[in-house]
Amino acid sequence: MAKDITKPDFSVIFDLLQAFRWSKTMFAAVSLGVFDALTNGALSLEILAQRLKANPDALGRLLDGCVGLQLLDCDDRGYRNTPAAAAYLCLKSPLSVASYVNYSNTFYWKLWANLEDAVLEGTNRWKQSFGWEDNIFTNVFRTEEAKREFTLAMHGYGLMTSPEAVAAFDLSRFRRFVDVGGATGHLVIAACERYPNMQGVVFDLKEVVPLAREVVGASNVAGRIKVVAGDFFVDPLPPADIYGLGRILHDWPEEKIAKLLTKMCDGLPPGGGVLIMEKLIHEDRRGPVWALMQSLNMLTLMEGKERTLSEYETLFRRAGFSEVYGSRNSTPLDAVLALKAG
Numbered sequence: 300m301a302k303d304i305t306k307p308d309f310s311v312i313f314d315l316l317q318a319f320r321w322s323k324t325m326f327a328a329v330s331l332g333v334f335d336a337l338t339n340g341a342l343s344l345e346i347l348a349q350r351l352k353a354n355p356d357a358l359g360r361l362l363d364g365c366v367g368l369q370l371l372d373c374d375d376r377g378y379r380n381t382p383a384a385a386a387y388l389c390l391k392s393p394l395s396v397a398s399y400v401n402y403s404n405t406f407y408w409k410l411w412a413n414l415e416d417a418v419l420e421g422t423n424r425w426k427q428s429f430g431w432e433d434n435i436f437t438n439v440f441r442t443e444e445a446k447r448e449f450t451l452a453m454h455g456y457g458l459m460t461s462p463e464a465v466a467a468f469d470l471s472r473f474r475r476f477v478d479v480g481g482a483t484g485h486l487v488i489a490a491c492e493r494y495p496n497m498q499g500v501v502f503d504l505k506e507v508v509p510l511a512r513e514v515v516g517a518s519n520v521a522g523r524i525k526v527v528a529g530d531f532f533v534d535p536l537p538p539a540d541i542y543g544l545g546r547i548l549h550d551w552p553e554e555k556i557a558k559l560l561t562k563m564c565d566g567l568p569p570g571g572g573v574l575i576m577e578k579l580i581h582e583d584r585r586g587p588v589w590a591l592m593q594s595l596n597m598l599t600l601m602e603g604k605e606r607t608l609s610e611y612e613t614l615f616r617r618a619g620f621s622e623v624y625g626s627r628n629s630t631p632l633d634a635v636l637a638l639k640a641g
């Protein structure tokens with residue numbers, strides 16, 4: 300008789316074997332415009348195949364895959380968006396992360412294909428994947444379309460996270476909030492919306508300024524926010540009593556962060572602050588999985604990584620800040636506030 304061998308649970312392996320197929324199914328459906336085509340309600344497979352100029356049998360498999368992944372529902376009238384797909388995967392939805400999905404499909408997907416080499420060499424994969432030198436910012440500013448896609452990708456995520464970040468601490472005593480590397484300015488917009496006495500600045504590279512002006516101009520705090528072009532490593536920063544850094548520090552290595560934070564600390568008045576928005580890795584480095592994966596993403600993409608609160612605290616204290624507070628939340632990004640001695 301065969302020995303009764305206890306087998307460990309296979310499900311974790313099975314799920315991970317499939318996970319890239321789940322992601323790519325969503326990426327392809329967004330990229331082909333499936334969810335946008337269903338914005339006004341259900342459509343049959345035949346009509347969708349005509350509109351998207353797709354092979355009907357193959358499109359049917361993609362749509363069924365999306366039903367399995369809870370992105371579409373299907374009944375007698377055809378396929379329709381689930382509430383999550385309608386909110387997050389349609390380009391024109393105010394909560395859209397479709398640009399981030401497209402960006403993941405066109406860039407991250409290819410950078411991650413070379414993850415093994417990134418781990419062996421400890422460097423990003425732009426050269427290997429696309430033949431391009433330099434970092435993401437030079438690369439995404441190559442074309443108007445890529446720049447818009449990247450910046451709007453950041454924006455979609457930011458809308459989910461910035462309101463929580465500015466509410467994590469009482470910032471009402473601060474009057475001048477400068478969102479450094481602010482892109483579309485969602486962080487400073489959220490700050491000005493929450494704190495009526497605050498004035499704001501978006502400070503970013505000149506290539507980003509037109510889109511920042513467009514988004515800030517359409518916000519309901521447009522009259523309180525200016526957009527200023529500059530390089531945060533080279534140029535003087537606009538004066539502030541609080542600086543915002545949304546997903547900036549995770550792009551860079553310690554030496555460059557030290558330079559930027561020291562410049563901020565030197566320029567702030569006593570009691571001034573820096574609010575950062577990043578996903579914090581737990582002190583024991585066991586999670587959250589999203590932060591651990593994001594740290595690998597930064598490996599393929601940039602020069603930085605995700606960090607624990609105590610790692611950020613060390614960076615802030617070395618730059619001259621005297622108090623550092625962390626606030627975790629359930630959105631994709633947490634908040635950290637550092638204060639200069641009063």
Ligand SMILES: C[S@@+](CC[C@H](N)C(=O)[O-])C[C@H]1O[C@@H](n2cnc3c(N)ncnc32)[C@H](O)[C@@H]1O
Nearest residue numbers: 453457480481482503504529530531532545546
């Ligand atoms: C990862 S994005 C984050 C954008 C935004 N803070 C957010 O959370 O959505 C990094 C931003 O930093 C800007 N950036 C990169 N290098 C910069 C530099 N040297 N000076 C100013 N801005 C820079 C980029 O243009 C981009 O908008």
